[in-house]
Amino acid sequence: MMAMAGAAVRRMVVVVAAMMVVVGAEAQLQYGFYNASCPGVEEMVRAELKSIFANDTTLRAGLLRLHFHDCFVRGCDASLMLNSHNSTAEKDADPNLTVRGYEAIEAVKAKVEAACPLLVSCADIMAMAARDAVYFSDGPLYQVETGRRDGNVSKLAEALRDLPPSDGNVTVLTHYFGVKNLTFKDMVVLSAAHTLGVAHCSSFSKRLYNFTGAGDQDPSLDPAYAKQLAAVCKPGKLASVEPMDPLTPVKFDNGYYKSVAAHQALLGSDAALLDDSLAGAYVRLMTNDTNLNTFFADFAVSMVNMGRVGVLTGTDGQIRATCGIYVD
Ligand code: HEM
Structure with a gap:
């Protein structure tokens, strides 16, 4: 009896472990997440950025920093793009007041939305934009993992807590x-x-x-x-x-x-x-x-x-039509 119960528990453990692997696998970022759902999206993003950078080369630095500041607060979930009527969103926090490139991300997102509505997250576009900013500045061209989804919570206090100080040792x-x-x-x-x-x-x-x-x-x-x-x-x-x-x-x-x-x-x-x-x-x-x-x-x-920090994947979070919606 005891032996049978033990075997059943072991089987259950195996099943639960297998389920965790499946859930875990679903929740992974991957290279080419949009290959089937929105083919060519990375090229589309790069082409749009090319023309944006041609008008303002300084936005390359802006977009690289934008991705960092997004990832460090609630993970790379585009929560930095969100707006607050009460000025209590991440972007209202002091270190984010000098962050630039919100409009550029929105412009890229609009292009992507026209081709692939409600399929590509703002968080992934931000990760691609940071990569392309480096590439267009004569830096390395690396592959970006995709499959992030967007959060809809953005808190000023968390930005103050999680972004490193400029005089930190x-x-x-x-x-x-x-x-x-x-x-x-x-x-x-x-x-x-x-x-x-x-x-x-x-x-x-x-x-x-x-x-x-x-x-x-x-x-x-x-x-x-x-x-x-x-x-x-x-x-x-x-x-x-x-x-x-x-x-x-x-x-x-x-x-x-x-x-x-x-x-x-x-x-x-x-x-x-x-x-x-x-x-x-x-x-x-x-x-x-x-x-x-x-x-x-x-x-x-x-x-x-850095692009993996705190990401939302699978069925967590959302894909929204515009990145900078108001959340309060
Ligand atoms: C190690 C901790 C870091 C600290 C304390 C820090 C702090 C700062 C500060 C104070 C500025 C200037 C803000 C201003 O006065 O306008 C800045 C700019 C910048 N940071 Fe960082 N940063 C750090 C890490 C990073 C990381 C990890 C990235 C990206 C991967 C990054 C990308 C940038 C870029 C590209 C700028 C220039 C932005 C522009 O020209 O608009 N930083 N950072």
Whole structure:
């Protein structure tokens, strides 16, 4: 009797385990999720982005950051695109006020909707757009997994909680990434997204004028670079912008690591990489990656990892016609 009960339990465990595998398999992202349902969607997205970037090359940086800020808050579910009448959505949070590219995603989505109504998620379009932003900046062309679905919850408080601070040290940054199941290496590699784009004076003026609260400058800043920054980023003029990779600001390359290694990192979080022996070693290694093979391969892997954070798949979430609907 006992033996029979034991066998039944074992069979049940096997069945439940098998069901979990099936459910798990359903819930996976995959390459070419839209191959059958919306063939050519990735080319469609890339063609639309090509014309968007032709009008505004700076949007490449904007769209790369947009995907990151989406993924870190509630996962890569396009919750950053959602609007709130009460200004309580993710996009209303302070770090998101300088995020750019919402209209570009909406324009791409409109093109995709015309061809494949209610089939392709905003979250997948954002992941493809980040990939294409890197590609059109002379970076690597990597394959993006698809099959994400869109969330319909967006909370300002979660954005404040989950986005890493611009003056975070390596321990702090590693923690923010770790919470999202991303590794220390992902953090050091993905920080190099700052090879593109700009930061506002408000994001780094403390390093120039009030580093410890005593009206001092960050001693780790190269003095000549600091002087150059101070000429543009004057106290009270917090809206001016500076490139984060002063060497090659619009090219996706290892200029970011060269800038960091030369103590010419714009943000405290970038400069902090040098203070950690392992992160610093990677920074120096990448400065010598002249053919960019290692950097590009590492970046592609970490972008795919980031694109998996907290995704909604299968029957979770929704596919909506426009990305920026109002949720309150
Ligand atoms: C490691 C932690 C990170 C911190 C603390 C951080 C912080 C920041 C800050 C403060 C800015 C400038 C905002 C402004 O003043 O306008 C910025 C810009 C940017 N970030 Fe990050 N970031 C981090 C990681 C990432 C990651 C993982 C990516 C993408 C994979 C990314 C992509 C970008 C891009 C492309 C810009 C330039 C945006 C533009 O030109 O509009 N960042 N980041």
